[in-house]
Amino acid sequence: MPLRSAESARLRRTHLPERASLIGTSVRDADLSLRLDGAGHGLLDTTHFDTVRFPPPAWALPTFGxxxxxxAQAYTAYRGNDEVRRVCAASVSALLGVEVDPGRHLAMSTGTQGGLFSTLSALVDDGDVVALADPEYLFVERMLRFLGAEVVRVPMVDSPDGPQLDLEALGALSGSRGIRLLLSSNPNNPTGAVYTPATVAGIARLAVRDDFLVVVDQLYCRLVYDEAVFTHLAAQPGMFERTVTMLGGSKTESLSGYRVGVVVAGAAVIDAIEQVMAMSCLRAPAYAQHVMTRWLVDDHDFVNDRVLELKAIQKSTVQALLAVPGLRVEPGAGTAYLWPDVSSLGISDVEVARVLQAEAGVVVSPGYQFGPSGAGHFRICYAREEVTWDEALDRMVAALTRVAGSRG
Structure with a gap:
C-alpha cells in the first residue's frame, strides 16, 4: 500500500500548480529544476545581498555580543524586549511620522519574513479575498495560499515615476468584491519602484472608503535614490489603525543574519500577531533584538554612504545589460534590484535562469516567482563586490547575446 503524501493539502497549494499555463509546470517544480533553494550551489547568487562586500555596521556585532x-537577556516578552521596543518605538515614530507606543503598537519579529507570516496568519481566514500587487515579493502569495486565502492580483501600471499600483483596478476590486486586505511592498520588490505620494494617498483613500487593511513591506524605505520622495502609508489620514508596516535592517544595513525585524500596527493587530508568534517561535532572537537599538539611531551616515555606492553599481549594471540586443531594463528608484525584461528575446524566464546558471555561473530569480506579470523577466540583486560583479556581467551579457542571436 503506497504511503500517504508527506505534504499537507495546504502546503501543496503553495506549489501554485495553476502557474503551469504560463511556465509549463508548477512554481514549486520550476524552483526545484533550477535548484532555487537559497544555497547558491557554488554559483554567484544574485538572489540576495553580498554581505561580505556590504557588511553590517561596525556596531552590530559588539551590540549583539x-x-x-x-x-538574563535570553528570554523576553513574546513581542520583544521592553527596552528594545522602547528605543525602537522612538526611532520608528520619527521615521514614520506617527506616534508609536512601545507597549501597544510594536512587535519584534523573526526577520521581516517571519513578521509577514505571523501577520498574515493573525489576520487572514480561509476564503478571505486578499489583493496582492503584481509583481510582488516571491513568498507572499505562497503564504496566502497556505492560509487558504483567495489571492487576486492588482497590476502595476507604467508612469513617469516608474511602475505604480493600479488604483483604478484596486478600487474596482475592493468596491465589487470586498477585500480583507491589500499587500504590497514599497519600494516594490522586484521592480525597485517607489510609490509616489499620489499613489500612497490613493491607497489610503480606498482603504478608508472600503474598510480594508493594508500590509506594506517597507524593508527598503531607506534605500531610495536621487532624492526620491518616500511616503509612509501609516501616516496618511485614517490609516494608522488600518496599516501594518513591516520594517527592519536586514537589507539596507545588512543585518539579515541576525534574523530580527519590526512590525508596527494598531494595538489589536499587534495583540493578534503576538499570539501567532507565541505559538510559532516564542519570540524574535533575543540577543539579536538588541542590535535594533542602534538601527535608525547610529546608522544615518552608514546608510547615506551605502546608497551612494549602490547607486553607482546600479548605473554600471544597467549600462552593461543594455548591450544585450532587445533586452529592456529600467533602473528603479529604490532597492538594490533590477527587473530586466527579456520577453523580446523569445526565451522564457525559466530558460533565462537556466542559461545564466549554465553559461555565466550566475543564479538569478526568474520572474514567474513574483506573479503572472513576471513572465519574461528576471530579478538580480546588484549589491555585489564590483570586480567580481563586472566579470559576471560580462558572462551574463555574452550568454544572453548568444540567446538573442540564436532566436533572431
Missing amino acids: AAAEDG
Whole structure:
C-alpha cells in the first residue's frame, strides 16, 4: 500500500500548480529544476545581498555580543524586549511620522519574513479575498495560499515615476468584491519602484472608503535614490489603525543574519500577531533584538554612504545589460534590484535562469516567482563586490547575446 503524501493539502497549494499555463509546470517544480533553494550551489547568487562586500555596521556585532554575555537577556516578552521596543518605538515614530507606543503598537519579529507570516496568519481566514500587487515579493502569495486565502492580483501600471499600483483596478476590486486586505511592498520588490505620494494617498483613500487593511513591506524605505520622495502609508489620514508596516535592517544595513525585524500596527493587530508568534517561535532572537537599538539611531551616515555606492553599481549594471540586443531594463528608484525584461528575446524566464546558471555561473530569480506579470523577466540583486560583479556581467551579457542571436 503506497504511503500517504508527506505534504499537507495546504502546503501543496503553495506549489501554485495553476502557474503551469504560463511556465509549463508548477512554481514549486520550476524552483526545484533550477535548484532555487537559497544555497547558491557554488554559483554567484544574485538572489540576495553580498554581505561580505556590504557588511553590517561596525556596531552590530559588539551590540549583539554584549547582550549575549548577559544570560538574563535570553528570554523576553513574546513581542520583544521592553527596552528594545522602547528605543525602537522612538526611532520608528520619527521615521514614520506617527506616534508609536512601545507597549501597544510594536512587535519584534523573526526577520521581516517571519513578521509577514505571523501577520498574515493573525489576520487572514480561509476564503478571505486578499489583493496582492503584481509583481510582488516571491513568498507572499505562497503564504496566502497556505492560509487558504483567495489571492487576486492588482497590476502595476507604467508612469513617469516608474511602475505604480493600479488604483483604478484596486478600487474596482475592493468596491465589487470586498477585500480583507491589500499587500504590497514599497519600494516594490522586484521592480525597485517607489510609490509616489499620489499613489500612497490613493491607497489610503480606498482603504478608508472600503474598510480594508493594508500590509506594506517597507524593508527598503531607506534605500531610495536621487532624492526620491518616500511616503509612509501609516501616516496618511485614517490609516494608522488600518496599516501594518513591516520594517527592519536586514537589507539596507545588512543585518539579515541576525534574523530580527519590526512590525508596527494598531494595538489589536499587534495583540493578534503576538499570539501567532507565541505559538510559532516564542519570540524574535533575543540577543539579536538588541542590535535594533542602534538601527535608525547610529546608522544615518552608514546608510547615506551605502546608497551612494549602490547607486553607482546600479548605473554600471544597467549600462552593461543594455548591450544585450532587445533586452529592456529600467533602473528603479529604490532597492538594490533590477527587473530586466527579456520577453523580446523569445526565451522564457525559466530558460533565462537556466542559461545564466549554465553559461555565466550566475543564479538569478526568474520572474514567474513574483506573479503572472513576471513572465519574461528576471530579478538580480546588484549589491555585489564590483570586480567580481563586472566579470559576471560580462558572462551574463555574452550568454544572453548568444540567446538573442540564436532566436533572431
